[in-house]
Amino acid sequence: MAQWVRLCSVAEAPAEGTVNEQRAGEFEICLARVDGELKAVDNLCPHRRGPLGQGWLEGKAVVCPWHAWAFDLKTGCAEYPEGEKVGVFALCIEGEDVLVNLE
Numbered sequence: 614m615a616q617w618v619r620l621c622s623v624a625e626a627p628a629e630g631t632v633n634e635q636r637a638g639e640f641e642i643c644l645a646r647v648d649g650e651l652k653a654v655d656n657l658c659p660h661r662r663g664p665l666g667q668g669w670l671e672g673k674a675v676v677c678p679w680h681a682w683a684f685d686l687k688t689g690c691a692e693y694p695e696g697e698k699v700g701v702f703a704l705c706i707e708g709e710d711v712l713v714n715l716e
């Protein structure tokens with residue numbers, strides 16, 4: 614069941630080609646903007662819980678700042694190493710707010 618909550622304001626969302634960290638309740642979210650579109654994935658890297666929102670973008674993937682594992686922002690799947698994955702969250706914009714679905 615959908616559980617939409619406010620993640621941040623539109624002004625707090627990252628600029629094109631960058632990422633940042635946001636929090637929604639107990640969830641830490643890595644928020645990214647690629648090709649003008651916002652994407653959200655779990656902020657904690659499955660390797661050693663590095664903060665993906667402090668990493669950088671390579672194409673359509675976010676790269677973990679600690680050991681450079683890279684995750685596709687659409688699927689959450691790791692480009693390296695294969696088989697690893699982070700959760701992907703749906704987003705929508707309502708007025709000045711960015712909402713995330715935590716279902």
Ligand code: FES
Nearest residue numbers: 658661663677680
């Ligand atoms: S903690 Fe992310 S690659 Fe190691």
